[in-house]
Amino acid sequence: xxxxxxxxxxxxxxxxxxxxxxxxxxxxxxxxxxxxxxxxxxxxxxxxxxxxxxxxxxxxxxxxxxxxxxxxxxxxxxxxxxxxxxxxxxxxxxxxxxxxxxxxxxxxxxxxxxxxxxxxxxxxxxxxxxxxxxxxxxxxxxxxxxxxxxxxxxxxxxxxxxxxxxxxxxxxxxxxxxxxxxxxxxxxxxxxxxxxxxxxxxxxxxxxxxxxxxxxxxxxxxxxxxxxxxxxxxxxxxxxxxxxxxxxxxxxx
Amino acid sequence: xxxxxxxxxxxxxxxxxxxxxxxxxxxxxxxxxxxxxxxxxxxxxxxxxxxxxxxxxxxxxxxxxxxxxxxxxxxxxxxxxxxxxxxxxxxxxxxxxxxxxxxxxxxxxxxxxxxxxxxxxxxxxxxxxxxxxxxxxxxxxxxxxxxxxxxxxxxxxxxxxxxxxxxxxxxxxxxxxxxxxxxxxxxxxxxxxxxxxxxxxxxxxxxxxxxxxxxxxxxxxxxxxxxxxxxxxxxxxxxxxxxxxxxxxxxxx
Amino acid sequence: xxxxxxxxxxxxxxxxxxxxxxxxxxxxxxxxxxxxxxxxxxxxxxxxxxxxxxxxxxxxxxxxxxxxxxxxxxxxxxxxxxxxxxxxxxxxxxxxxxxxxxxxxxxxxxxxxxxxxxxxxxxxxxxxxxxxxxxxxxxxxxxxxxxxxxxxxxxxxxxxxxxxxxxxxxxxxxxxxxxxxxxxxxxxxxxxxxxxxxxxxxxxxxxxxxxxxxxxxxxxxxxxxxxxxxxxxxxxxxxxxxxxxxxxxxxxx
Numbered sequence: 001x002x003x004x005x006x007x008x009x010x011x012x013x014x015x016x017x018x019x020x021x022x023x024x025x026x027x028x029x030x031x032x033x034x035x036x037x038x039x040x041x042x043x044x045x046x047x048x049x050x051x052x053x054x055x056x057x058x059x060x061x062x063x064x065x066x067x068x069x070x071x072x073x074x075x076x077x078x079x080x081x082x083x084x085x086x087x088x089x090x091x092x093x094x095x096x097x098x099x100x101x102x103x104x105x106x107x108x109x110x111x112x113x114x115x116x117x118x119x120x121x122x123x124x125x126x127x128x129x130x131x132x133x134x135x136x137x138x139x140x141x142x143x144x145x146x147x148x149x150x151x152x153x154x155x156x157x158x159x160x161x162x163x164x165x166x167x168x169x170x171x172x173x174x175x176x177x178x179x180x181x182x183x184x185x186x187x188x189x190x191x192x193x194x195x196x197x198x199x200x201x202x203x204x205x206x207x208x209x210x211x212x213x214x215x216x217x218x219x220x221x222x223x224x225x226x227x228x229x230x231x232x233x234x235x236x237x238x239x240x241x242x243x244x245x246x247x248x249x250x251x252x253x
Numbered sequence: 254x255x256x257x258x259x260x261x262x263x264x265x266x267x268x269x270x271x272x273x274x275x276x277x278x279x280x281x282x283x284x285x286x287x288x289x290x291x292x293x294x295x296x297x298x299x300x301x302x303x304x305x306x307x308x309x310x311x312x313x314x315x316x317x318x319x320x321x322x323x324x325x326x327x328x329x330x331x332x333x334x335x336x337x338x339x340x341x342x343x344x345x346x347x348x349x350x351x352x353x354x355x356x357x358x359x360x361x362x363x364x365x366x367x368x369x370x371x372x373x374x375x376x377x378x379x380x381x382x383x384x385x386x387x388x389x390x391x392x393x394x395x396x397x398x399x400x401x402x403x404x405x406x407x408x409x410x411x412x413x414x415x416x417x418x419x420x421x422x423x424x425x426x427x428x429x430x431x432x433x434x435x436x437x438x439x440x441x442x443x444x445x446x447x448x449x450x451x452x453x454x455x456x457x458x459x460x461x462x463x464x465x466x467x468x469x470x471x472x473x474x475x476x477x478x479x480x481x482x483x484x485x486x487x488x489x490x491x492x493x494x495x496x497x498x499x500x501x502x503x504x505x506x
Numbered sequence: 507x508x509x510x511x512x513x514x515x516x517x518x519x520x521x522x523x524x525x526x527x528x529x530x531x532x533x534x535x536x537x538x539x540x541x542x543x544x545x546x547x548x549x550x551x552x553x554x555x556x557x558x559x560x561x562x563x564x565x566x567x568x569x570x571x572x573x574x575x576x577x578x579x580x581x582x583x584x585x586x587x588x589x590x591x592x593x594x595x596x597x598x599x600x601x602x603x604x605x606x607x608x609x610x611x612x613x614x615x616x617x618x619x620x621x622x623x624x625x626x627x628x629x630x631x632x633x634x635x636x637x638x639x640x641x642x643x644x645x646x647x648x649x650x651x652x653x654x655x656x657x658x659x660x661x662x663x664x665x666x667x668x669x670x671x672x673x674x675x676x677x678x679x680x681x682x683x684x685x686x687x688x689x690x691x692x693x694x695x696x697x698x699x700x701x702x703x704x705x706x707x708x709x710x711x712x713x714x715x716x717x718x719x720x721x722x723x724x725x726x727x728x729x730x731x732x733x734x735x736x737x738x739x740x741x742x743x744x745x746x747x748x749x750x751x752x753x754x755x756x757x758x759x
Contacts, residue, residue, distance in 0.1 A: 023532045024548050025277045030443035039445065041347065042277050045320040048351035055350060065532075067551040094547065097561060098554035154573055164270075188750065190536035190546065226408055231747025241484025244441065279529045279571075284695035288738055294600065294698065295530050301604035308603060421643040494737025497694065 003222070006203055006215045007247060011037035015205030017198065018056035018072050020044055022064025022093060025191035029060075029198045036052040036219075037245040038202045044070060049077035057205040059086055061113075062092035062194055063104045071104045078111040086180035087204040089115040109157060116153075116215075117197050119160035120146055125152045143178065145169045151176055160209040162200065165235040166194060168217040172210040178224040179214065188232040189239075196220045220245065255474070257500060259456055259468045264290035267337065268458030269363040271309035273297055273327050274419045275317025275346060278444035282313075282451045288496040289472075291455045297323060302330035310458040312339055314366075316357045317346035324357045327381040331364040340457040342368040343479065349378035356486055362410060367462040369406075370415040370450050371467075373399055381404045396420045396431065404429055413462040417446060425463040432467065435474035437491075441485040474500065509728070510753060512709055512721045520635065523704065523713030524562035526550055526580050528599060531697035532624035534558075535704045541749040542725075544708040550576060555583035563711040565592055566618075568700055569610045577610045583616040595621040597703040602631035617665060620715040623668040623703050623722075625653055635657045641753055649673045651685065655733040666715040668706065670699060674723040678716040688727035688750025692745075694738040702726045726744035728752065 001010065019030055022240045026042055033040035043052040046069075053059055059081040061074050082089050092105040105126055109116070116126065120142070124130065127149050144163045146169045150161040152171035163169045168179040186192040200216030208214070223242045229235035254262065268294045274282055279295055294385035296305040298324075306312055312334040314327050334341050343366045345358040360381055362369070369379065373395070377383065380402050399422045403414040407426035416422045421432040439445040453469030460468070475494045482488035507515065527535055532548055539546035544586035548630065549558040551738045552575075559565055565587040567580050575702045586592050590604045596619045598611040611632055615622070626648070630636065633655050656667040674685040693700040700752045706722030713721070735741035 023276065023529065023550075024536050024546075025533065027278065027281060027443060028533060030277050031485065034441050034443055040277075041350070042275070042318050043347075043351070044276075044318055045351075045353055047321060048353040051351040065548050065550055068553060091372065094549075098549070098551075098557040100551055130606070143646070188540050190533060190540055228748075230536065230744075231750040233743040233746035233750075237486040237743065238483075240486035244484040246487075247644040249358075276529065280531065280534060280696060283530050284738065287696055293530075294603070295528070295571050296600075296604070297529075297571055298572060298604075298606055299605040304604040401541050490739040490743065491736075493739035494735075497737040497739075 002212065003215045004031050004247060006207055006211065007219070009020035009206040010202055013206055014039055015057035015202065016041055016055060016200045017058050017060060018043060018052050018060070018069070018077070019044060019060045020049070020077060021060065023064055025194040026250065030208055031070060031240065032195045032198045032243065033202065035240050036199060036202045038167040038205070044073055045074055046073045047068060050074055050080040053077050053080045053084065053086055058201045059088045060091070060197060060201040061088065061108055062093055062197060063095065063101055064194065066101060068100070069109065071183060073129055075107060077112065078108055082112050087209070088113040089117065089201045092116065092118050092122050092126060093193070094135055095122050097235070110181065114204065115160045115162060115200055115213050117164065117200055117213065119164050120192065123153065123161060123163050143169060145177070147171065147176055153250045160213050162213040162217060164196060164217065168221070170210065170213045171215065175210060177214045179217045179221055181225055183224035183227070185188050185229070185232060185235045186220065186224055189236045192220070219243070254458055254464065256421060256468045256471050259460055260472070260500060262459040263455050266453065267292055268310035269294055269308060270454045271296060271305050272313045272451070273323070273330060274313065274315035274447065277317060279407050280445045280449040282447055284493065285448045285451045285496065286455060288493050289387050289452060289455045289459055290386060293456070294420050297326055299326045299329055302326055302354055303333040304350065305498065306330050306333045306337065306339055309339065309442070311454045312341045313344070313450060313454040314361055315344040315450060317447065317484065319354060319357050321353070324360065327365065329375070331348055331361055332481045334454055340462070341366040341459060342370065344447060344448055345369065345371050345379060346376050346447070348375050350474065359442065366412055367455055367457060368413045368415060368466050370417065370453055370466065372417050372446065376402060376414060377404065396422060400424065400429055400431070415465045415466040417449060421474070423466045423470065426442040428463060430467045432470045432474055434478055436477035436480070438482070438485060439473065439477055442489045445473070473498070507713055509721045510722050512713055512717065513582045513725070513753060515712040516708050518708055518728055519712055519731065520545055520706065521563035522547055522561060523564050523707045524558050524583070525568070525704070526555070526565045526576070527566065527568035527700065528722060531700040534706070535700055537746065538701045538704045538749065539708065540704060541746050542708045544711070548581055552579045552582055555579055555584060556586040558585045559583050560594055562592065564707045565594045566707040567594065568597040568599055568681060568698065568703060569708050570606060571602065571606055572610050575607070577613065581617065585613055589620050593715070594619040594706045595623065595703055595710060596663055597700060598622065598624050598632060601628050608635060619665055620710065620717050621666045621668060621706055623670065623719065625699065627671050629655060629659065629667060629669050629704060649675060653677065653682055653684070666719050668719040668725065670702060670723065674727070676719045676723065678718065681716060681718045685723045685727055687731055689730035689733070691735070691738060691741040692726065692730055695742045698726070722746060725749070
């Protein structure tokens with residue numbers, strides 16, 4: 001499937017995406033899921049996450065404002081998703097910023113996930129490399145290094161690795177894709193990385209991890225191009241409207 | 254009072270609505286309360302909810318992302334509201350999705366609430382009926398069954414029951430109303446059901462539960478009709494702007 | 507520096523602002539930080555707040571939906587910020603509304619903060635005066651009393667006090683400024699006070715507390731004037747777009 005076909009398959013299936021995400025993007029990613037034609041469910045309580053995983057098609061874990069209690073819940077959910085063959089996508093937000101986040105990413109990965117999506121620094125942290133030493137931020141301008149790390153980490157962890165940047169990179173250790181384009185304005189709204197993870201989660205309900213990651217990132221780039229706006233707030237609105245109906249806009253994927 | 258009079262009474266009184274709501278709609282329903290001319294206060298800590306209830310006119314409980322700790326707080330707030338004659342509205346979001354949510358809805362209802370507002374599946378769960386067995390989603394296309402359940406449950410629980418769907422139903426066991434119209438776009442933004450509950454909470458400060466529920470749902474439908482938009486994000490903006498000034502727009506309730 | 511110079515200095519420095527804020531404005535103030543050209547990080551877990559403070563330029567504490575657990579985290583963060591010479595701004599949201607909030611404000615102030623920003627009632631609570639007895643709401647129409655309280659409290663606490671209202675007041679006990687103008691619409695969107703605190707936090711990264719508070723409040727007023735909108739939602743969008751590019755709009759600070 002290409003992006004257009006995957007988007008149509010997604011809208012036809014209307015999968016339920018169980019989000020355990022951060023406090024900054026709860027509303028945003030719920031709306032983004034709806035804009036994509038899928039259904040969001042946000043549920044965090046340790047007591048209920050297994051039941052919610054049972055009803056959902058995909059589990060999304062985002063450690064952006066994690067606490068120890070939420071990490072416990074996420075691990076319960078992840079183990080149950082794994083045991084019941086549900087796909088899992090991890091967004092290790094800021095995982096280099098604290099020991100708690102490093103631990104969270106490590107423990108969730110140990111359960112087994114299908115896709116890890118992060119910026120250059122986050123993926124470097126997971127790969128045990130120092131992003132700072134390379135003098136880069138989010139891997140921009142250094143796409144060859146990003147490809148190398150994505151391929152190597154994908155092999156090590158037997159999953160798909162997606163690294164966002166000016167050029168996005170996706171690898172499952174066998175194949176590797178580079179996604180170009182998009183808008184600089186995505187940097188000026190909070191949660192654009194988290195929305196990319198939501199897009200990947202949605203596509204995971206209809207295709208294999210490598211293609212889901214590729215199409216999720218491609219959708220972000222295609223839908224953010226050529227919009228009319230006067231600043232970040234009107235950009236975000238135009239972006240959401242475009243995501244909802246991007247096959248009708250004449251923008252071919 | 255008709256909707257127009259209730260809306261004016263609400264804007265004149267500017268009631269304070271204590272929300273204990275889910276993480277997805279915290280900002281959204283605070284803004285929705287303001288758009289309606291009322292004042293929101295969001296407060297969750299067990300230590301303070303009684304003091305907040307004392308200052309508020311109405312208590313809104315929404316179990317959308319509930320945890321056991323939050324349920325404890327909600328029960329403290331509900332009992333205090335009941336003891337001090339404050340009105341309570343419950344939104345049992347997804348109460349069929351987990352044992353925790355079923356328990357939350359049951360325990361809050363046991364304290365005594367004035368209005369319960371849910372979709373068809375949620376109200377069926379509370380009524381002990383299986384929504385799935387009826388092969389419906391949110392009661393759409395099955396308004397006669399919704400009326401039957403609303404009337405019966407309203408009598409059983411001695412409160413007002415509001416069931417949202419393509420046609421909304423409100424009953425207090427004596428009278429029953431059906432509200433038609435609205436926009437399909439409300440399905441494509443997250444929290445439209447939660448906003449309806451906020452509208453009901455606001456009207457509860459100026460009129461009896463049956464009318465508050467009817468006018469809350471009527472407001473959602475009237476304000477979502479005939480808007481100009483290019484997708485869900487611009488629809489939401491137009492909807493909020495309309496709610497803020499709908500008596501000035503030439504749209505008569 | 508005047509507002510224009512401070513805004514340019516801020517956009518050049520791109521400081522990282524560690525927010526520990528309320529559930530209503532998490533997304534809003536993250537986006538507001540980005541619109542100002544700074545970078546937000548929202549982090550709450552007791553286990554990680556010291557590490558986040560180390561990476562941040564300024565710590566913002568907002569007690570809007572505080573729980574005891576979050577207060578503990580905030581105190582850990584505040585003490586570490588103090589010990590490492592990071593600036594702290596406190597927004598004592600609704601601190602008169604409950605014993606927990608009074609305690610939270612008192613305990614955080616005891617650690618030592620650089621700026622306290624509140625409305626008239628909140629600052630009166632901190633000053634141990636009864637706002638209700640004065641028959642005012644948020645100090646509107648009573649700017650002389652606000653000035654008196656700001657000056658006296660600034661001396662007592664050796665910090666900068668900012669009181670918002672129709673006319674804002676800022677004092678560090680030595681100098682006092684009054685900021686006029688702005689838009690009535692800011693009252694109709696939730697979190698406008700919290701955004702003002704974010705603006706102050708951003709300016710704290712590039713100038714002294716008195717000027718940071720003054721410029722933060724001035725920015726809110728200047729950017730909310732003369733906008734085109736049809737209601738609160740389109741006002742908020744226009745306001746954010748303006749904040750992002752207000753030096754380009756012909757509106758001179």
